[in-house]
Amino acid sequence: MSTIAYVAVVEGSEKTGYSAFFPDLPGCATAAQGLAELIANARDALALHIEGMVEDGADVPSASSIEALPIDKNLREAGRIIVDVEIDDAPLRVNVSIGANLLRRIDAAAEVSGMTRSGLLATAARQFVDRFRTPTIPSTNARYLVVPSADDHYAVIWDREKNAPLDIGLYV
Known part of the structure; x- marks a missing residue:
């Protein structure tokens, strides 16, 4: 969205x-x-x-x-x-370089939240970008x-x- x-x-x-x-x-x-x-x-x-x-x-x-x-x-x-x-x-498929430890934390947070990795990253990006609106x-x-x-x-x-x-x- x-x-x-x-x-x-x-x-x-x-x-x-x-x-x-x-x-x-x-x-x-x-x-x-x-x-x-x-x-x-x-x-x-x-x-x-x-x-x-x-x-x-x-x-x-x-x-x-x-x-x-x-x-x-x-x-x-x-x-x-x-x-x-x-x-x-x-959605568009993109390649992103990210540290292994951060990726593990993202995956754990996504699992606990019932989200996919992509969903969590999109939600986090949206929240970050909206701060500047x-x-x-x-x-x-x-x-x-x-x-x-x-x-x-x-x-x-x-x-x-x-x-x-x-x-x-x-x-x-």
Whole structure:
């Protein structure tokens, strides 16, 4: 499994409700009455869209950085959110040089955990790489900014006009 984070552009307001679309994935969009619900719906829409692409044999596009996506002057953006999705990626066979003692420890840990050597090494590598994943703060003129926590358990919705948090949502 690999995690990819895509940018969703949010439109709407508290009064009218919100919608979000993914510029990197034409046709992938969602809507909700509130921002917290929109985040959950965006994650579901993204997962279903990517799943459909994989089932159809289509290539999953790389995600653009939030800074690389231009601001469309014809849209009234309410903000941008970063939504992640886990996708299955086919394993590749690789040759790795590793010390004999470390390999024995890896094999013992894998056995105790009920994993294969490859599974344990992939899990350890994923955990190591995720430590360097940092949230990207959007450079946009939109009023609201949704910033998920690094572990995706909660998000802060920041009102840029009032320069204060609007809501803090817990997502389990």
